[in-house]
Amino acid sequence: MIDIEHVSKVFQAPSGDVQALQDVSIHVEKGDIYGIVGFSGAGKSTLLRLVNRLESPDTGTVTVAGENLSSLSKKQMLLLRRKIGMVFQQFNLLEGKSVYHNIAIPLKLAGASKAEIDKRVGEVLRFVELEDKRDNYVSQLSGGQKQRVGIARALATSPDILLCDEATSALDPQTTESILRLLQRVNREMGVTILLITHQMQVIQLICNRVAVMEGGSVVEEGTVLDVFGQPKTEVSKRFVRTVINDRVPEAFTGIVREEKRNQKVDLLKFIGDTVKEPLIANLCRMEGLEVNILGATIQEMQGSVMSVFILQLIGDEEKILEAERRIDKAGAIRERLVMDHE
Amino acid sequence: MNDVPQWQLWFRDEFKIKWDKLADALGKTAYMLGWSLLIGAVVGMVLALILVLCRKEGLLRNRVVYSIVNVYVNIVRSVPFIIAVFVLYGFTRMLVGKSYGPTAMLVPLVVYISPYMARLFENSLLEVSPGIIEAAQAMGATTWQIVTRFMLPEALSSIVLALTTGAVSLLGATAMAGYAGGGGVGDLALTYGYQTYNEKLMLLTVVILIVFVQLLQFLGNRIASRLRAHK
Numbered sequence: 056m057i058d059i060e061h062v063s064k065v066f067q068a069p070s071g072d073v074q075a076l077q078d079v080s081i082h083v084e085k086g087d088i089y090g091i092v093g094f095s096g097a098g099k100s101t102l103l104r105l106v107n108r109l110e111s112p113d114t115g116t117v118t119v120a121g122e123n124l125s126s127l128s129k130k131q132m133l134l135l136r137r138k139i140g141m142v143f144q145q146f147n148l149l150e151g152k153s154v155y156h157n158i159a160i161p162l163k164l165a166g167a168s169k170a171e172i173d174k175r176v177g178e179v180l181r182f183v184e185l186e187d188k189r190d191n192y193v194s195q196l197s198g199g200q201k202q203r204v205g206i207a208r209a210l211a212t213s214p215d216i217l218l219c220d221e222a223t224s225a226l227d228p229q230t231t232e233s234i235l236r237l238l239q240r241v242n243r244e245m246g247v248t249i250l251l252i253t254h255q256m257q258v259i260q261l262i263c264n265r266v267a268v269m270e271g272g273s274v275v276e277e278g279t280v281l282d283v284f285g286q287p288k289t290e291v292s293k294r295f296v297r298t299v300i301n302d303r304v305p306e307a308f309t310g311i312v313r314e315e316k317r318n319q320k321v322d323l324l325k326f327i328g329d330t331v332k333e334p335l336i337a338n339l340c341r342m343e344g345l346e347v348n349i350l351g352a353t354i355q356e357m358q359g360s361v362m363s364v365f366i367l368q369l370i371g372d373e374e375k376i377l378e379a380e381r382r383i384d385k386a387g388a389i390r391e392r393l394v395m396d397h398e
Numbered sequence: 399m400n401d402v403p404q405w406q407l408w409f410r411d412e413f414k415i416k417w418d419k420l421a422d423a424l425g426k427t428a429y430m431l432g433w434s435l436l437i438g439a440v441v442g443m444v445l446a447l448i449l450v451l452c453r454k455e456g457l458l459r460n461r462v463v464y465s466i467v468n469v470y471v472n473i474v475r476s477v478p479f480i481i482a483v484f485v486l487y488g489f490t491r492m493l494v495g496k497s498y499g500p501t502a503m504l505v506p507l508v509v510y511i512s513p514y515m516a517r518l519f520e521n522s523l524l525e526v527s528p529g530i531i532e533a534a535q536a537m538g539a540t541t542w543q544i545v546t547r548f549m550l551p552e553a554l555s556s557i558v559l560a561l562t563t564g565a566v567s568l569l570g571a572t573a574m575a576g577y578a579g580g581g582g583v584g585d586l587a588l589t590y591g592y593q594t595y596n597e598k599l600m601l602l603t604v605v606i607l608i609v610f611v612q613l614l615q616f617l618g619n620r621i622a623s624r625l626r627a628h629k
Contacts, residue, residue: 133538137537139536140536147527147532151627161538164547165538212537
């Protein structure tokens, strides 16, 4: 649906050139909710704007719905933009106008008749559950309601693709979740492919099926959400995963590890879905000459699957610990040894 | 003389001038102010749109056009109005056929006020959030649609205030234009008031001008705040 191939872009600034994008390639399939995560300045905002040509690349190609964007005339580009909705962090609504007026604008631009506009505005308002706010002024709405209007406006022209620019970053956690659920419905019920950028890993965790991690203008890691959360390869990805999945020994328990004088190792275990069939931890506990202490455990829901994370303190002879670790690996859990500060 | 109402006689005794003369002056001032404001605002808006659209971050980035308009606006704004009237003598004669009277004065008034309006409107248009413009672009709006459906409506209340400020400045200029051959309240104050030591009449014209400015400002603020009510 969206193919970005080997795209680079440099911005000229008074302080020198800034490499906004560096040989970036991503592929978004029809039906995806594809997330791009990165800290500010990573280039994700520029990348997103390539898709509706608010930015154009210096080199590389961008193909949307089979059309190479650089080959489109200005007029064709305007027509294509009507099939791509966009939602913004700051909503970018006409605050002094009614909800109806805001949602009707893209339809008016496209030359729809009054009857068509009324019908479509009603439909999308029902979808975002704001039917009763039709004639309210946008300035009277809460942040979450404004974003619902923003989404309704983006959906008005029945787009195939929705671009979300930090759509939930200005909202509180509860509202964020309801907006994410709404985006999920947009994807499932309307069949809209969603490409979103965010710096919040929860957003990726809750609704995305694929994720690209960006740093310094490059995509440093890309894959399914379960893969990237399960085994992040780069330091940035690990930092992001850590914001939602705690993989550290809780502060209060570090003393337990530090004061343990016997031979020990601290291991982080991740279980994705039901890939591990045996009662692994129970089996470890039954091992002769091995003491197992659970220092931390969390369960995260993502992508309709579950990822559980355990932090285990294994105490015993080196030989025993190694045997336990082999057992963990054989069972199919993802294991990582944590290095404690005092070591 | 019998059919002249009592109060007009009183007026004549008091200010040493016929009421008709003042009414005529008021009419001329209103004529000059109204038309030069209207034409000046249209020209000013065109200039402002060129400045905003062609600037570096604008939708139609064009350095050459921007520079030309920018320099033009700066040059004209640095010429005092009374000098502009005389500099433009020939040009006015060419356009209107004569260089005196209220209609002829519209030429220097428009030339004088339009770059000023352009700067005020430019500020109003720049107040429109870039996010709104970006949203409009993302919807597939043409540049014309962005201007007419997003920039102008969003900037409207600010534009009304700019128009008010422009009108007040213009009122001052019409007084000078009057003296330079346009007639009107300014002319009345100077030729009949100042030169014949009629201080009462001078005072009256000053009061009229003050009331005029107050009215304009009140009206402008009121319309602007009504437009802004839902922001």
